[in-house]
Amino acid sequence: MIPMTTITTSAIPVSPALRILPEILLTVTGVLVMLIESVLAPNTSRKPLGVMAILGTLAALAASLYQLQLPAGTAFFGTVQSDAFSVFFHLVIGGIVLVTLLVSLDYFEGHTSYVGEYYALILFGAVGMMLMTSSVELLMVFISLEISSISTYILAGYRKRSATSPEASIKYFLLGSFATAFFLYGIALCFGATGSTNIYDIAKGVASGASPLLLTVAFGMMLIGIGFKVSLAPFHVWTPDVYEGAPAPVVGLMSTAPKAAAFAVLLRIAYGAYGTMTHVWMPLIWMLAVLSMTIGNLGALTQHNVKRMLAYSSIAHAGYLLVAFTALAPMGIAAASFYTAAYAAMNVGAFAIISYLSGYDEARTNLGDYAGIARRHPMAAAALAVFLISLIGIPFTAGFFGKFYVFTAAINSGNAWLAILGLLNSGVAAFYYLRLLGQMYMLPQEAGLAPDTIRARPSFVLGVAILVIAVFALGIFPNSALRLARAGAATFNVQHRIAAAAFPVARFER
């Protein structure tokens, strides 16, 4: 695998379809799953559909890797760009989807008859998220954002018989649509200021220095929209309720994959389009980072529900990630990209174990339910311990290097105070993760509990094993992931060259 670092304008023609090959594969798989679902007898197992979805995701991952071989470039009138940056996020999102499918293969078994749609919705959501990361046209970003959002709105309400799940779905939907409206408004203002919705044309407009006020407001609007998606404080209020109500495997997915995609968009907008206005957006980002870290961690301290606790923790982690944005371009981008991968591995893992221990009925969501669980389920507890230790940020796990790169980037660009605030925050955070660890390992189990009937299926074990390996691999040998992240960051350096290179139409013809 040779990540390319430069954008070639060579004459080798690249079919536009290849630029969105992973998305095409996922769409086809999703449609097939929907079609086959409707012809299956009502009471038969839907597992083959899940297996099909898994195979489709694997194909999409392979297609993303294949895209590394292509020279970076745009397609479809300059709306979609495949480069090392988009491939990095494709791999992260594809990995999350793959593991989510693996761990939820048995989750709905015997509880609902709409499992086929569940797989299809996950696939369609993945299409939207992946497309977000490769869009360089804000309208395209908006469309793909909607594709991914609508899927996750429905997925959040998938435990139909419980009261909290539909509530989560409605809350997520109402606030989410509100936030996308902000985003759309931002796009409109951007168009007003620069006459274009293409990232590179906006970059030219921003560089020319025309109508800075309008551009600032536009950035603020888009930041609100994205801030909602990635649950940055103060746009975070929906997060605990939605995470509490939504099915645990879905929470694992929606707390990582859409966030990775939204951060990719924010990176493209901030460093790509607004690369010459850093003095304007950096203070904004600085404030949001501090707010998110602090509110997230302080909020998590008082939670007794594990899912709510992890919801607040995800707000804090979004804040850590935002710290990377205050760094200079290539380093900050690489650090933020790496952090999304590290965070995805540990957070999806934590929710996978919670979904395993709680089951469809969410039997174990309170902190007290985890007392002494290490004795009843030693392997599950050990895996959860690994994810929690990684979330704390102990060395030799992904969480450590995630934080390490983010705060290195911040300090290198002179933001030592932000790093101090962030790392003190991680000290506070250690407390609530430890409290859960302490419940699992240091308390006797409650007497008189009925024996558990849950048992681990091979697909679940495989999914969790992938995550545990990922957590340690990113924590001990981060080199290859980091190299790809840096290659992705490097594509931003040459952006102006592309913008100057040719008109979209000319590229389409190649």
Next chain:
Amino acid sequence: MLNASILTWLTLLPALGAVVVLLLPRRGRAPQIFSLLLTLFLFVLALHLPAHFNYHQQQGFQYELNVPWISNPAIHYHVGVDGLSMWLVVLVSFLAPLGVLISWRAIEDRKSEFYALLLLQQTAMYGVFIALDLLVYYAFWELSIVPLALLIGMYGRKNGRRAAIQFFLYAFIPSALMLVGMLWLYAQTGTFDLVRLQQQLHGWSTGAHATGLWFTSLAFLLAFAVKVPVFPLHGWLRDGIGEAPTAVAMILAGKLGLYSLLRWHVALFPTEAAHVAPLMVALGAIGILYGAMLALVQTDLKRLAAYATLSAVSFVVLGIYAFTTASMDGAAYQILNESISASAFFMLLGILYERYGTYDMAQLGGIAAKLPRLAVLFVITTLALIGLPALNNFVGEFLILSGSFQTHARITAVATLGVIFAAAYMLWMVQRVFYGAPSEHVMALARPDVNWRERAAIWPTIVLMVAMGVASMYWMHAIDLTVPNMAPNTAATHTGIYVWVASTR
């Protein structure tokens, strides 16, 4: 061949052993036997270090290995030992099998996890002592918190969970600040390598980076001082040691932090260290007296041991920051002594607890009449701990006090009172627990004297107490090669007293 890789093997094998222990059958004695064999093997392996150490090489490190680990930021897997860390590696290897032996019966519940965590802790400690790259060091430093906290929490006496979380936060939060300092250093110098950092930082204390360097050195100092612990940062110590099982209490305090003070504070920031030295000397002296006075009034043996530990490690802090050859040599030597004597003490307390189920002195009394062998071992250990000449602690304490007297005469004079207090609380404790009329609790329980396994755990430490008391030159040779060079003022000279002590041995 072995010379380049031995440190890596030492570090890697316990971690692999931890995985093996978890896979072994849980019933029977398999975890114990495996851990014992592994730790004994590691001890033999570690003895290779002093056997093939070059005692004439004054500068640099031996058994060095330096390979790139992460390209950007430039992190190298750079390990090696000098006269100081070599003995600490041997010390860790020496104590590990004893820790396994003493836990043989004490830990019955979830013992696979216990031995796995103990082995993981061994890996972390080796890593701390051999790392010469700041980030590798930090990784092992942070790693060492996790097994310790889990061990305290899972196998604690009553409030293990609370003590574990307290310990973890005490250790973790200052380390987070230290990480900021590390990243700042890297941002300024572009390297994490100890030797290159030392070269590059030379002269920075007066340059443009003076303020940053000053804050960085303070962040490092805080992280280490909490782990030692230095008064007034000892908040976690009482509950930590009070709750910890014996094998954990043996390794909880002292050497990790004290070594780090020498290697990563004094040697890395000599000018800044010289600035805080008067404060550290004063805190050391206060810690000696404060720990001793609190030890005097304890009724719980484990807590008494905790405050005695505070007093003992404060001696080392005093010695390090007095910055004379004698005091620093003595401090480095005292790290070894303190670990060995305190380990023996904790093991004996553990044995006592296994027999009578309490650490409460009010319930114990007159044990000497019933368990004479245990009493003898206890008295020898007590004498070592209070610094009786010809036993190990005497040499260290004497060098520390005589060395620090040259630079801080008045403070040292006050600190010396700590030796008297130590004799008071230890001998009083022995008198209350072992002599006098047997208490009702002791009378009611017929308990066997120390068995072969316990003797196998205690006797090596007793032998070492005597050996290190009468033949300290054997250890001091390598220490003296290295440690005095770490002092900010390398003009520190060997004192008349030091020469006298050396010549009498």
